[in-house]
Amino acid sequence: AQSVSQHNHHVILSEAASLELGCNYSYGGTVNLFWYVQYPGQHLQLLLKYFSGDPLVKGIKGFEAEFIKSKFSFNLRKPSVQWSDTAEYFCAVRFSGNTPLVFGKGTRLSVIA
Amino acid sequence: GAVVSQHPSRVICKSGTSVKIECRSLDFQATTMFWYRQFPKQSLMLMATSNEGSKATYEQGVEKDKFLINHASLTLSTLTVTSAHPEDSSFYICSASVQRGLQEQFFGPGTRLTVL
Numbered sequence: 001a002q003s004v005s006q007h008n009h010h011v012i013l014s015e016a017a018s019l020e021l022g023c024n025y026s027y028g029g030t031v032n033l034f035w036y037v038q039y040p041g042q043h044l045q046l047l048l049k050y051f052s053g054d055p056l057v058k059g060i061k062g063f064e065a066e067f068i069k070s071k072f073s074f075n076l077r078k079p080s081v082q083w084s085d086t087a088e089y090f091c092a093v094r095f096s097g098n099t100p101l102v103f104g105k106g107t108r109l110s111v112i113a
Numbered sequence: 114g115a116v117v118s119q120h121p122s123r124v125i126c127k128s129g130t131s132v133k134i135e136c137r138s139l140d141f142q143a144t145t146m147f148w149y150r151q152f153p154k155q156s157l158m159l160m161a162t163s164n165e166g167s168k169a170t171y172e173q174g175v176e177k178d179k180f181l182i183n184h185a186s187l188t189l190s191t192l193t194v195t196s197a198h199p200e201d202s203s204f205y206i207c208s209a210s211v212q213r214g215l216q217e218q219f220f221g222p223g224t225r226l227t228v229l
């Protein structure tokens with residue numbers, strides 16, 4: 001079955017620390033990759049996406065992600081987190097064609113002062 | 114562009130009643146709409162996929178007679194939770210898809226359903 005794994009359930013960081021959240025997916029050929037953020041009480045917002053081309057993708061709010069095809073990974077990074085980055089982060093994958101996104105279980109990020 | 118709205122944003126109902134949730138694509142025509150369910154502190158689980166004018170395709174374990182989906186037009190899909198029970202309380206999120214070269218999926222703000 002096609003699946004998306006996010007390794008970290010809950011990450012706690014101090015402000016200005018660097019962030020890396022892991023995301024791996026099961027093999028499925030050509031994929032489209034996404035990271036979404038859900039702030040407390042709010043709806044999903046797209047952070048960034050990868051369809052093709054440069055495997056290093058830059059998104060909003062200073063986030064970036066790198067697609068490593070050989071590792072089936074699409075890890076999210078941010079050099080210096082802020083308190084306002086406290087949220088739930090979801091990795092999502094489209095495995096083929098017009099199929100719906102498959103979501104990982106999410107990683108809760110808590111940034112403390 | 115590519116805004117998806119949901120109505121209502123929050124609903125509380127009594128057990129045994131039915132609740133209808135609307136999902137609209139405001140500035141584009143959605144060839145496909147998806148309905149997800151999110152339990153507290155958990156991920157989004159796909160419930161069903163619907164294409165305009167045809168029957169929805171339900172994921173395994175989702176009761177089609179309980180969660181009625183109607184995709185009557187390219188801008189509107191509805192999810193009706195029939196004979197709701199407390200265990201149906203959840204956050205329901207719709208997503209609309211449009212083919213613009215590459216397919217993109219846009220999410221609505223979600224509907225919080227509480228069944229008493």
